[in-house]
Amino acid sequence: MEDTPRSNRLHIAFFGRTNSGKSTLLNTLAGQAVSIVSAVSGTTTDPVYRSMELLPIGPVVLIDTAGLDDRTGLGELRTEKTREVARKTDLAVLVVSSKTEDFSEEAEYLKLLQEHKVKIICAVNLMDGGTAPKLPFDIPTIALDARVPAEMADFKKFLIDNADTDFEIPSLTAHLVKPGALVMLVMPQDIQAPKGRLILPQVQITRDLLDHRCRVLSVVPDGIQPMLDCLSQLPDLVITDSQVFPLVNQIIPKEVPLTSFSVLLSENKGDIQSFLEGARAIDSLAPGDKVLIMESCTHHPLDGDIARQKLPSWLEQYVGGKLQVDVFSGQGFPDNIRDYRLILHCGGCMLNRKNLLSKISEAQKYNVPITNFGIAIAYINGMMKRICW
Numbered sequence: 082m083e084d085t086p087r088s089n090r091l092h093i094a095f096f097g098r099t100n101s102g103k104s105t106l107l108n109t110l111a112g113q114a115v116s117i118v119s120a121v122s123g124t125t126t127d128p129v130y131r132s133m134e135l136l137p138i139g140p141v142v143l144i145d146t147a148g149l150d151d152r153t154g155l156g157e158l159r160t161e162k163t164r165e166v167a168r169k170t171d172l173a174v175l176v177v178s179s180k181t182e183d184f185s186e187e188a189e190y191l192k193l194l195q196e197h198k199v200k201i202i203c204a205v206n207l208m209d210g211g212t213a214p215k216l217p218f219d220i221p222t223i224a225l226d227a228r229v230p231a232e233m234a235d236f237k238k239f240l241i242d243n244a245d246t247d248f249e250i251p252s253l254t255a256h257l258v259k260p261g262a263l264v265m266l267v268m269p270q271d272i273q274a275p276k277g278r279l280i281l282p283q284v285q286i287t288r289d290l291l292d293h294r295c296r297v298l299s300v301v302p303d304g305i306q307p308m309l310d311c312l313s314q315l316p317d318l319v320i321t322d323s324q325v326f327p328l329v330n331q332i333i334p335k336e337v338p339l340t341s342f343s344v345l346l347s348e349n350k351g352d353i354q355s356f357l358e359g360a361r362a363i364d365s366l367a368p369g370d371k372v373l374i375m376e377s378c379t380h381h382p383l384d385g386d387i388a389r390q391k392l393p394s395w396l397e398q399y400v401g402g403k404l405q406v407d408v409f410s411g412q413g414f415p416d417n418i419r420d421y422r423l424i425l426h427c428g429g430c431m432l433n434r435k436n437l438l439s440k441i442s443e444a445q446k447y448n449v450p451i452t453n454f455g456i457a458i459a460y461i462n463g464m465m466k467r468i469c470w
């Protein structure tokens with residue numbers, strides 16, 4: 082059950098003021114103590130994630146959030162994390178205590194979630210045998226006692242009825258190759274590659290190709306020509322790490338379709354048309370402009386780091402002068418994005434589709450072009466007509 086990466090699960094998040102019963106409801110639903118439940122305000126600090134199967138939807142992740150009304154010392158940090166969860170939420174459950182009389186906090190949640198185009202449903206938690214108050218908003222609502230396991234069958238049905246049951250992560254490669262196709266993967270195992278394992282985009286694409294009954298060959302860049310020499314046919318598709326796009330482009334015959342892990346992820350999770358338009362903004366960059374490079378996970382940067390060294394250096398060569406490049410690591414979004422002339426985002430393998438789409442739409446709200454690493458590298462190297470997605 083834990084084998085599906087979180088990024089491929091439907092994200093169901095529980096929002097609501099502190100002590101409305103969010104954690105209790107999530108715990109009763111999950112059938113075990115996932116979040117710390119107590120009567121002390123602000124007990125849920127960082128969002129708590131719990132993966133489970135919710136049939137017929139399939140793999141989901143339940144997320145417990147801190148209340149926006151958290152007034153404790155760490156409250157601002159916590160509420161920022163709650164806002165971050167809103168970006169990635171596919172279905173939001175607004176938990177309202179039956180004791181609530183003033184719904185101004187709930188209005189704040191609705192505003193936040195609507196800004197991020199999240200589908201919202203409401204669970205009124207009947208505290209101490211109370212009755213459901215008349216709500217000043219019109220969204221699908223269920224009334225229940227969050228502590229009672231017997232009420233969870235109805236609550237699950239309520240979730241399923243309101244979730245997008247067609248939720249499915251599209252194949253990364255099925256639109257490019259037929260079953261039986263021969264696909265070459267070019268995966269540099271250099272100093273930046275983690276010891277003893279492949280990175281998630283390589284694993285996901287290999288699995289996707291195998292599911293699609295393709296024949297998969299894996300090589301490092303030095304192995305491309307020797308592999309071509311011993312094959313009796315050309316590959317039907319080559320998928321490379323974007324960092325070696327120019328080298329692979331030189332070696333692979335022009336009639337073989339070529340793409341990269343990052344480009345396929347941006348097609349799968351993001352909005353590739355926005356990324357293609359964003360890449361064109363590279364032409365209007367001038368020395369001194371501010372560029373934001375975003376990586377969705379944190380790691381210790383090594384020599385030749387793509388975000389901190391290679392991409393800035395390639396961009397500066399293209400632009401013909403120094404740029405002001407900032408690197409942001411993590412799943413959030415810095416609050417000064419309007420200061421930048423361009424955003425370059427990583428493949429986002431750790432993000433769910435909703436999160437990447439929210440980031441694209443936030444960038445567009447401030448008229449900041451956004452593209453992704455692979456597309457930017459192809460653009461800089463004049464390869465846009467060469468690559469496929």
Ligand code: SF4
Pocket residue numbers: 280281282376377378379427428429430431432
């Ligand atoms: S989330 Fe981004 S930085 Fe992290 S491994 Fe995936 S593509 Fe690389």
